[in-house]
Amino acid sequence: MDRFWLKSYPPGVPSDIDPSVYPSVVSLLEESFAKYRDAKAYVCMDKALTFGEVDTLSQALAAWLQSRGLKRGARVAIMMPNVLQYPVAIAAVLRAGFIAVNVNPLYTAPELHHQLVDSGAEAVIVLENFASTLQKAIAETPVKHVVVASLGDLMGFLKGSIVNFVVRKVRKLIPAWSLPGHFKFNAVVAAGRSMQLARPDLGPQDVAVLQYTGGTTGVAKGATLLHHTIVANLLASEAWMQPGLKRKKLDGQLTIVCALPLYHVFAFITCGLLGMRTGALNILIPNPRDMNATIKDLAKYKMNIFPGVNTLFNGLLNQPDFAKLDFSSLVITNGGAMAIQETVAKKWLAVTGCPIVEGYGLSETSAGVTCNPTDSEQYTGTIGLPLPNVEVRILDDHGKDVPLGEAGEIAIRGPQVMQGYWQRPDETALVMTPDGFFKSGDVGEMDARGYIKIVDRKKDMIIVSGFKIYPNEVEAVVAAHPGVLECAVIGVPDKKSGEAVMLFVVKKDPTLTKEMLAAYCAEELTGYKRPKYIEFRSELPKTNVGKILRRELRDTVVEKAA
Numbered sequence: 001m002d003r004f005w006l007k008s009y010p011p012g013v014p015s016d017i018d019p020s021v022y023p024s025v026v027s028l029l030e031e032s033f034a035k036y037r038d039a040k041a042y043v044c045m046d047k048a049l050t051f052g053e054v055d056t057l058s059q060a061l062a063a064w065l066q067s068r069g070l071k072r073g074a075r076v077a078i079m080m081p082n083v084l085q086y087p088v089a090i091a092a093v094l095r096a097g098f099i100a101v102n103v104n105p106l107y108t109a110p111e112l113h114h115q116l117v118d119s120g121a122e123a124v125i126v127l128e129n130f131a132s133t134l135q136k137a138i139a140e141t142p143v144k145h146v147v148v149a150s151l152g153d154l155m156g157f158l159k160g161s162i163v164n165f166v167v168r169k170v171r172k173l174i175p176a177w178s179l180p181g182h183f184k185f186n187a188v189v190a191a192g193r194s195m196q197l198a199r200p201d202l203g204p205q206d207v208a209v210l211q212y213t214g215g216t217t218g219v220a221k222g223a224t225l226l227h228h229t230i231v232a233n234l235l236a237s238e239a240w241m242q243p244g245l246k247r248k249k250l251d252g253q254l255t256i257v258c259a260l261p262l263y264h265v266f267a268f269i270t271c272g273l274l275g276m277r278t279g280a281l282n283i284l285i286p287n288p289r290d291m292n293a294t295i296k297d298l299a300k301y302k303m304n305i306f307p308g309v310n311t312l313f314n315g316l317l318n319q320p321d322f323a324k325l326d327f328s329s330l331v332i333t334n335g336g337a338m339a340i341q342e343t344v345a346k347k348w349l350a351v352t353g354c355p356i357v358e359g360y361g362l363s364e365t366s367a368g369v370t371c372n373p374t375d376s377e378q379y380t381g382t383i384g385l386p387l388p389n390v391e392v393r394i395l396d397d398h399g400k401d402v403p404l405g406e407a408g409e410i411a412i413r414g415p416q417v418m419q420g421y422w423q424r425p426d427e428t429a430l431v432m433t434p435d436g437f438f439k440s441g442d443v444g445e446m447d448a449r450g451y452i453k454i455v456d457r458k459k460d461m462i463i464v465s466g467f468k469i470y471p472n473e474v475e476a477v478v479a480a481h482p483g484v485l486e487c488a489v490i491g492v493p494d495k496k497s498g499e500a501v502m503l504f505v506v507k508k509d510p511t512l513t514k515e516m517l518a519a520y521c522a523e524e525l526t527g528y529k530r531p532k533y534i535e536f537r538s539e540l541p542k543t544n545v546g547k548i549l550r551r552e553l554r555d556t557v558v559e560k561a562a
Contacts, residue, residue, distance in 0.1 A: 005385045005450020010243040010373045017239055017388045019232035019415055024202035026094050028231060029276055030055075036279040039253055044084050044284040045163065046300075047155040051279070057154070058091035060192030065096045067192075068145050070122055072097040072200055075210065077121040077143075078263065079103040079112075079130055082284040084154040085185060086262050087272060089125045094208060097200030101210045101222070102263040105129070109136035111220070116141040119210050119222055119422065125149065125185070129167070131177035138179070149185035151286075204228035210422050211265050211363040222422030223363040232415035233366040234273050236388040241274075241305070244332040244357065244374025250304060254280035255329075257298065257306040259288040264545045266337050269367035270307045280305070288312060288546075291319050298325055306354075307334040311486065311546035314344045317351060318485065318508070327352040332374050334359060338547045339454060339472050341479045345379035358383055360454065364418045364431070364438055370452055382451040383444070390414040393437060394446050402445075407455050410444040411437040443470065460550055462491030462499050464528045469501060471550065474531070477524045481517065483509030488540050488548045492533065492557050503531035504553055506540060 006015045022028040033055035040048040049057070065076065076093045078100055080086045093100040101119045103112065105127060112133055116124070123145040126134050131148055138146075151167050152160030167173050208230055210222035245254075256275050260267035262284075275282040283301055285294050295316070303325075313335070316322045333348065335356040345356045359371030360383035370392065372384035386392045393401055394408040402408040417438045420428035431439045443455040455470045462469040471489035478487045485508040494500035505517065514534045521530045541552040 003386070003391060003450075005446075008385055008449045008451070010375055012242060013239055013373075014388055017232065017235040019228055019235055019389075020204065021235075022231045023204055024094075024206065024227040025208050025230050025234075025273070026202055026227075028234070029091055029094070029273075032276045032279060039279055040281045041276065042084055042087055042258075042282045042284055043301075044082065044286065045155070047084065047159060048281075049084050049088075049154065051276075054087055054091060056193075057088045057189055058095060059197055060189045060195070061088060061092035062096035062192070063195035063197040064188045064192030065092060065098065065123065065145075066198055067195055068123065070096070070098060070145075073099060073207065074123070075099045075101050075119045075121040077101040077103045077116060077119065077124040077126075079105050079107075079124060079126040079134065080149065080263070081105055081127065081286045082258055082262050082267075083127060083149070083151060083286055084284070085125070085127070085149045086284075087276075087282075088154070088189075090262075090272070094202075095197065095199075097202060097206075099207050099210060102212065102265075102268065104212075104261070104263055105133075107133065109133050112137040113141060115212055115220060115222075116143055118220075119212075123147070127151065128174055128177070131179060131182075132175040135177045135179055146179050146182040147185055147188050148179065148182050153185050202227060204231070207419070209268075209366075211268070211366070211418075213363045221424055221427055223366075224419040224422050225366045226419055229366050229416060229418065230269070230273070232389060233269055233368060234277055236390070236416070237269060237274055237368055238277055240368075240371055240387055241332060241374050245304075247331045247375055248329065250329060250331065254278055255301055255304045256280050256282050257285070257303055257308075258282040259285040259294060259312060260307055260309065260337075260545055264337075265363045265367045266309075266361065266545065267307065270334060270336075291315055292321070295319055295321050295325065302326065302329040304329055305332045305334070306330060307336070309337045309546045310335065310340050310344055311338070311542065311548070313340070313348050313356065314486065317344065317347050323351050327354060330354040332357060334371075336361060336368070337545050339476070340379070341476050342379060342381060343480045349378065355379060360384070360442075360452070362440060364440075365412055365414075365416045366418070367416075369412050369414070369416060372451075380451065382447075382453045384452070385450050386452075387416075390416065391437075392446070392452065394444060394452075395433075395437075395439070399433060404446055404448055407443050407445045409458060410440045410442045410452065410454075412440060413437045460490070462489075462501060464491075464494075464499055464501065465497040467528045469529050474501060474503070474521075474525065474529055478503060478505065478517070478521065478531075481512075481520055483507060483512035483516070486540055486548070488550055488553055489531070490550050490554050490557070492554075494532070497528075500532035501529065502533040502535070502557065504535050504537050504540060506537055 152163035258271040
């Protein structure tokens with residue numbers, strides 16, 4: 001395939017990366033443990049773990065997991081937010097020769113039950129804040145071993161005791177739970193220190209992680225990510241960020257803001273594993289929804305790399321104290337997981353002096369497949385160029401390439417693409433072309449330079465009297481209104497036009513009315529794109545990573561109609 005976009009690459013970025021230099025994610029991690037042993041790797045609530053400590057702790061936990069009789073390739077679920085135990089657990093599971101199953105701790109019991117059964121997880125490592133959900137979900141699952149962590153476990157005796165007391169007794173953040181036969185995280189690590197880890201001979205084709213899709217368009221499926229797959233994406237991402245790191249003279253260790261959840265593929269690669277690879281310090285933010293606490297945490301560190309999503313950037317920009325932070329060392333702001341709105345990008349640049357570099361990826365591609373050059377000086381309105389090793393085609397409904405500049409489905413091929421959906425060959429067949437391209441379900445268009453613009457999700461497209469409308473376009477216009485904090489657009493059934501546009505808005509200005517918004521849309525949008533219905537909400541439903549759930553909004557409208 002003619003990868004004509006390579007001509008648009010920043011100087012020094014290679015067209016291809018050889019992932020075979022590391023037979024597994026484990027070999028890459030262990031190299032970093034040795035290379036950066038005394039440097040801090042993760043910090044949470046002012047307590048840091050060094051690379052050497054992550055090495056020692058994960059080795060002990062890995063040995064203990066093996067002692068439970070789990071066989072190579074067994075699935076181990078990790079159900080935690082951004083706490084110090086997460087990187088220890090992920091490294092332990094992989095080093096033991098098992099498959100890590102990333103679990104959203106905010107799942108409901110039925111969602112968790114589905115994932116435990118679907119993955120066949122035999123063990124779970126869970127933070128006690130979410131143990132009550134596990135208690136409700138665990139019956140009739142393959143789970144035999146439960147390890148329960150407490151927030152203060154790795155913070156030392158005195159600080160850990162205080163943190164656990166505050167979480168349990170003062171703030172009452174732990175719902176009552178009972179999991180007979182469970183083990184405590186610290187006890188397990190202590191026991192594992194005297195055990196010998198049997199090092200599995202892991203290869204590129206071994207499965208490393210089951211990364212479940214967000215379930216925004218239906219039941220969550222496990223994307224099967226091989227060791228080779230993750231290494232390929234990690235090395236391509238590392239190469240892609242180099243031009244951005246040269247934007248300013250940086251001294252000392254890199255610092256990454258980890259406000260996105262590590263169990264989500266974006267942060268898992270861009271923060272967790274890329275941080276380990278580059279010897280960086282990850283600032284773990286357990287609850288980014290608490291904007292004030294997040295800003296207080298960020299004030300203690302210099303920031304070099306800040307991955308995030310539109311809703312996070314927008315939320316922070318609307319906090320007066322955010323602009324007071326020191327952005328003098330910020331060189332890369334990665335935007336992904338949902339469209340970055342131009343108004344947010346412009347305000348971010350004005351406040352931080354660092355442009356948002358938008359990229360694109362999916363669970364099925366182990367995160368990034370395209371990104372804007374990291375030395376870009378401004379927002380481009382695109383998701384950038386295909387990364388090293390990646391091929392992208394834009395296909396019509398018959399699987400044929402569309403001409404440049406025309407919209408079609410984004411299809412991706414490369415070592416970053418999953419092996420398939422876990423034990424779902426029929427679902428896998430639906431998304432793979434005969435020549436190995438993964439059909440993303442996203443509509444985009446590519447220009448003559450190779451830059452790709454996301455139009456929208458195929459399933460979210462609205463058809464009004466035969467005209468196609470993409471919600472992203474309408475949302476971008478509405479988001480530019482000074483009285484709007486957040487918005488979402490869906491299609492609803494309409495007798496005259498088949499479908500009509502419905503707009504949901506969270507106000508920034510309490511005086512904003514539906515009439516004012518309708519008049520604004522009449523000026524900014526052509527007739528068929530204008531919202532027929534407008535509804536104000538105090539908040540919009542979101543995924544764990546902050547992506548607005550249009551499907552949930554559609555469901556509420558259908559329920560009301562019924």
